[in-house]
Amino acid sequence: MSKKIMPLLVVILGSVFTAAAFNLFLIPHQLLSGGVSGLAMLTGYFTPFNISMLYFVYNIPLLVAGWFLLGKRYIFLSIVSVAATTWLMTIIPIRAAATDLLISSVFGGVLIGIGVGISFRVGGSSGGFDILGSIITRYRDFPVGNVIVGLNGLVILAMGYLANDWNIALASMVSIYIGGKVLDLIYVHHIKITLFIVSNHTELLLEKLMPLQRGVTMIKAEGAFSHTPKDMLMTVTTRYELAELRRIIKETDPDAFVNMVETVGIMGSFRKS
Secondary structure, eight states: OOTTHHHHHHHHHHHHHHHHHIIIIIGGGTOOOSHHHHHHHHHHHHSSSOHHHHHHHHHHHHHHHHHHHSOHHHHHHHHHHHHHHHHHHHHSOOOOSOSOHHHHHHHHHHHHHHHHHHHHHTTOOOSTHHHHHHHHHHHOOOOHHHHHHHHHHHHHHHHHHHHTOHHHHHHHHHHHHHHHHHHHHHOOTTOEEEEEEEESOHHHHHHHHGGGTOOEEEEEEEOTTTOOEEEEEEEEEEHHHHHHHHHHHHHHOTTOEEEEEEOOOOOSOOSOO
């Protein structure tokens, strides 16, 4: 199967899990998920507007911003995810798969975590706050998770106030928490990675890597046995962008030696140069 088709199929599969979580577990009990989808649900519960269309409309400005600020492939896969989730929400009937509120919040969270996690694994996202997180981590070395948790908290507080039912609000918090834990099991997305790349096509690699606007350091090296001079490239990236970097390296120089190291911490500027 084509390497270009596989990521699309994985993202669509992730959308199936996400849409099923929405229509079978969360929406029937008026529970919320995290991010833009939660905002769409909150609006849909208290207005006559369709939740699936609200989800699509709310994602548009973030997708447009991401198209200009982030990698085109990442945003393309995110667009596929948002479009597929919107369409699947119109196909899957809104029907409670479980009558218990807590069970629905738990299983809804698990399905969302799986759906978003496998999308991340192929270099995409589910749109919404994931794109916001990518933009923030691209420009600032900032604990974006705290921002997203804060935004989700505001949506939950609004739900508790408007519905006057804190059981639903608290159950929604359980769903969001479990979804985040499942996502972390599948894909730890905020960890920074340092790549050391030894290649015979350094200049060609630089041409492909520089448009990503991550800092790249060239280190003079020498083969221990052959004593052949080589250039080693070093760059630090995030888990959001790792899949894209691996694809570029593989396409440019399949024989390149790449050492990927999990980075404990960074001092100084970590942003576009």
